[in-house]
Structure formats: structure tokens, C-alpha cells
Amino acid sequence: MLLEVNQVLDAAELAMIRQKLAEAEFDDGRITAGYQSAQVKRNRQLAETHPLAREIAEYIAQTVQRHPLFITGALPRRIFPPLINRYEAGMDFGLHVDNALRGRSEPLRTDVSCTLFLSEPGEYAGGELVVEDTYGSHAVKLAAGDMVLYPASSLHRVTPVTRGVRLAAFFWVESLIRDDSRRNLLLNLDVAIQSLTRKQPDAPELVQLTACYHNLLRMWAET
Ligand SMILES: O=C(O)CCC(=O)C(=O)O
Numbered sequence: 001m002l003l004e005v006n007q008v009l010d011a012a013e014l015a016m017i018r019q020k021l022a023e024a025e026f027d028d029g030r031i032t033a034g035y036q037s038a039q040v041k042r043n044r045q046l047a048e049t050h051p052l053a054r055e056i057a058e059y060i061a062q063t064v065q066r067h068p069l070f071i072t073g074a075l076p077r078r079i080f081p082p083l084i085n086r087y088e089a090g091m092d093f094g095l096h097v098d099n100a101l102r103g104r105s106e107p108l109r110t111d112v113s114c115t116l117f118l119s120e121p122g123e124y125a126g127g128e129l130v131v132e133d134t135y136g137s138h139a140v141k142l143a144a145g146d147m148v149l150y151p152a153s154s155l156h157r158v159t160p161v162t163r164g165v166r167l168a169a170f171f172w173v174e175s176l177i178r179d180d181s182r183r184n185l186l187l188n189l190d191v192a193i194q195s196l197t198r199k200q201p202d203a204p205e206l207v208q209l210t211a212c213y214h215n216l217l218r219m220w221a222e223t
């Protein structure tokens, strides 16, 4: 499942984050890459230990969790602190899969991968996030402040940036629902229940549908 969550950050929040990042020193992106992905990773990244990285990570992690579609789509159990990357002209990230586990003490299982775009599409050429699934390749390039969620199990890449600079926050979610197809089913059920609630708040089926949602969640959730 590829899920777009729009307007996670508003213009003022983006300006604040962008201004802070404008002064920051970025390192080689391979600092967090596994063996295979390091071979194909050509970007810059703010070190996790950088005080600014911690401040921005905290801010973004709090903000995404206020977004109902993020909660419904990811059903987060734990969020890995968001990292910031930067692709300048000539940089890209070849086909790879994200590491299954992140962090040393109490490793987080990466179920959902997220990219939150911090640059507007017009600020750079190229730089699409391309995610492979059983239905083919999907190229994603969103407005600044928008985010895409995709299964961490999928192969993906970032096409070469040929002009300008692409800034993004990226992070992983350990979900209450490990399996992508189950998570997707719950998302669709939840969205349908919410839509029916808006259209027909007194529909008697709502109680059964809500029971189905919670009982599936109870059956599958790993807490
Ligand atoms: O920059 C992106 O959109 C994705 C980055 C990525 O795939 C990674 O760091 O593993």
C-alpha cells in the first residue's frame, strides 16, 4: 500500500524547519546505510547526533502523530526519530530495501517507510521516489509538507536529481500490524466507516462494522 498524507506541515512549519536546515552541515548519507544500500546511496544526511537533527526529529514525530490519516494508515506502535536527507544535482539513491531493524537497544522493526517532502517539486528536477510493488513501479514526488507511506519491505529508489536541491525527512514506523495487507484492509475498513458515519450517522450497520474493525485489530495487533 502506498498512502499519501497531505499537509502534514504547514507553510510556517516548513519555513521554520527549512531555515534551520539552511545553516546545517550535512554528512555523507552512507552513515546510516546497510552494506548493500551503501553501494548505491549518493546523498547527504544530517547526522543523528546533530542537535538540530534531534530537535527537528522530535518536532516531526510529534506533528505526524496528530494527523488522523497517518494514525489510521500506519497504526504506529513506535516511530524511529525522523532523519533529514539532501540530494544535490548528481545525487541519487539506487534500488534497495530498508534494513529490517533499526537501533541497537530495543531495535525497532521497520514495517512502514515514510518520506516527508520538505522541498517543493519545482525546486528540483528528478528526485522521484520510485516504489516497486506487485503492480509495478510508482513514482512519487509530492508538495513540500506532504508525506508518503509505503511498505518497508518494498524495493525503492530515488532517481537522480539533475537540478536544484531535494530536502526530505524520512523515517520508519513499527506498526501494531506487521503485515501490510492486513494493515491495508484495516485502513480501508476505517475509511469506509468514517465516510458512512459522515453520510448517515444513525446507520444501524455502523455498530457491526465498528465491531468488525476492533475485532480484527484485536485479532492481529502486536502490542
Ligand atoms: O529520500 C527518500 O525519499 C527515501 C530515502 C531512502 O530510501 C532511505 O534513506 O532509505
Ligand SMILES: [Fe+2]
Pocket (backbone or CB within 6 Å): 096, 097, 098, 156
Ligand atoms: Fe530506503
